[in-house]
Every structure is written in C-alpha cells, then in structure tokens.
Amino acid sequence: MVIVGGGKAGARAAIAFRDNGYGGPVTLVSDETLLPYDRPPLSKAAITDEAEPEPVYLLDAVMMKSLNVRFLGGAAAVSIDKVAQTVTLSDGRKLPYECLLLATGAAPRKLSTKGAERALALRNFSDAVEIRNSFMPAKNIAIIGGGFIGLELAASAAKRGCHVTVIEAQPRILMRGVAGELARIIMARHEAAGNVILTGTAISQIEADSVSLSDGRRVAADIVIAGIGAAPRVALAEQADLALDNGIACDDSMRTSDPHIFAVGDCCSFPHPVFGNTRLRLEAWRNASDQAVIAVENMLGGTRVYEAVPWFWSDQFDLTLQIAGMPSLGMSVVKRALKDEAFILCHLNGENRLVGASGIGRGNSIARDVRLLEMLVGKRSKPDAAVLADGASQLKALLRP
Secondary structure, eight states: OEEEOOSHHHHHHHHHHHHTTOOSOEEEEESSSSOOBOSGGGGTHHHHOSSOOOOOBSSOHHHHHHHTEEEEESOOEEEEETTTTEEEETTSOEEEOSSEEEOOOEEEOOOOSBTGGGOBOOSSHHHHHHHHHHOOTTOEEEEEOOSHHHHHHHHHHHHTTOEEEEEESSSSSOTTTOOHHHHHHHHHHHHHTTOEEEESOOEEEEOSSEEEETTSOEEEOSEEEEOSOEEEOOHHHHHTTOOBSSSEEOOTTSBOSSTTEEEOGGGEEEEEGGGTTEEEOOOOHHHHHHHHHHHHHHHTTOOOOOOOOOEEEEEETTEEEEEEEOGGGOSEEEEEEOGGGOEEEEEEOTTSOEEEEEEEEETTTTHHHHHHHHHHHHTTOOOOHHHHHOTTSOGGGGGOO
16 A cells, blocks of 8 residues: 655555554655654744744654554655556655555645745745744734635734734635635734735735735735645646546545545545535645545445545634534524634525534634534534524534434
C-alpha cells in the first residue's frame, strides 16, 4: 500500500491500515522532509506563541517505527503507471502498489498581478516560520484576501504588534460559506483590535513598500501575504489521466476512476449522500481524517460510503467560529441565542430539513450545540423550529427516535 501525501489524511491513513489489521508493507511518500505534522497551528500558535515554533507531529519517528511504516520524505511523486501499478518519484525510484492513496492536498492560489512575486503564502511549516519572523512589532502587513487563512493570519499579526490591513475584492469578508451576520461580527472584532479591513476593492500592483489598489489608494506594506484560497493539487492525477472534477473525482467510497487508486482530503471531490449526492470538495482537517479511514477500509476490500457531515472551525482572536453541514443549501434560518452573546444559525432547506449550522462565541461556548446539530443534519432531521430557537432547550432530545 502506497500513500502519497504527508499531511493529516496521509498520516491518518497510515494508522488506519494497522488499525484494520493489515500487516503488509505501507509506504508514505511526502515532498517535504519533515515527518507528517499538523497544519492548523501554522496560522495561529506557530506564529503567536512566545516559544520558537516546532512542528506538531502527527507521526513521529517512534510512531512510524511502531507502525512499521516506511517514510520517504523529500521525494515528490511525479508519475503513475496504472498498468504496471507503480509510482515514480522525483529521485527516479519506482514504487509498486496494490492500491494507491492520493492525499496530495491543496496549494495556495497565486496572485497574477504585477509584483506578485513579493507576496508570501502559507502552506507548510517553513512558510509559517518565515511569516512569523516577518511579523515584527510596528511592521505594516498587507494581507490580500479576507477568507479564513487571511483573517487568521491578520489576527496573529495583530497579536504580535503589527499594523494590519486586509484587502478583500468581494463586498464583504468570508463570502464563501459564512453568513453575513457572522462575518460582520468577525470584522468588528478585527477592527476593535486595530486591524483595517478594506472590502470591495481589488489590487492593481504590489510595489516595494506598498500595495496599490484599483481605486487609486495605496496601502503601506513592509510585508505582503496572499491568502486568496487554495487549489487542489491534481498534477499527479492529471498525468495518470484520472477523472477530474473540482479536484480528483471520486465516488462515495473515495475510489477514483481507476479501481486501484483512491483519493482523500483537499485534493478530491466526491458525491455526498446526505445532501442529495451533491459533489463537494472540502478543505477541512476533520474531513481529511475521516475520509482516510473510509478509503483505507475500502482499499482493504470494504464497501463503506463516506457520509460524515462536514465540520469546520476557525479561531479569530478570542472568538471561535464553527460550521457544520452545508449552510449554503438553506432557504431559511432559525437563530439560537446562547449565553454571553454566543449564537448559532440553524439553516433549513425548503422542506424544513436541517442542512447546516453556523455559530460564533468565545472559547467552547457553541461546541456542544453545534455537535448535536451536526448529528441532526446527518440524520436528515426536520426539527421543530421553536425548539431550535430556544437556547435553553435540550437538542439531544431531538435525536431520540
């Protein structure tokens, strides 16, 4: 069994092979030299903690040895021979496989404007270290893109005493998948911390010490960071002539168009049975982990369908945003007010079925209710709107038959 990709999905798959009793050879290939490490801390703790950052390893050398997993780091997979069932690495080695798992992730989208080569991007641990070292007190930081990564980096930069400007071309921040009410709270929290957020304006070029906007304004910038989303890494799949559809196209068992090749995580799309088999591509930590478990079982002869409800979180200063399900499929919203100004929006479709939940609050104030709402989404429930709206009601009761 060969796994290509040293992120969360690849690491979880390596563990899952042994959890499922597979005793044969498992090889994990990564284009990074570091053993698999966690990515979410890169935009947060790796930048803001007082101590020098260290990778948060998902599999260290001791674990690799105990699992008897061969790790090939610093050697990218460059081609697949589907007939011979081999993967060729950048150093010329060929790896035979019975089944192959692609967990190649996604890469930051690049700016195309003049001066774009000056912009930093965050994908790996070395990027995080470079960005951390650039976030010096009183430095002017321009972040292009008001999505999750851009805003998390903006919060981290503010904590390190920088002057931060976020530039977003869309009418508001977090346009993709986040309700306007939540986005306004996050924007207000950034502004309260001193961050400047400019929406509805594009950049015209990046200069030596500033960013020029399309409306003629200039933003002082000692450091420029691009956070304009990520694109699935599909070059290997494309070379192998695997079917593509907003990433590597998989079926609901995470199998690609080749019966011996599976894909998981940010690099792939799949039909989701909870949402009418709508094809989704998810960039989320838990999704990568859950898909890896399903894929491994099916690589070993299982027939499991991936139907876990999407879940995502983002920390913004002292606020935590959580999203479960697919709020974008909702036709109406029921607001569930909780303590200390926390609240959750319950998203219902045209048949009053719960299809998503999105909430915000300090610390873990919304975690329990979001988890229960996530379970209700998975059960395709049509809960009473009055119960959803009552923050004192017990959502657990709605899960009973």
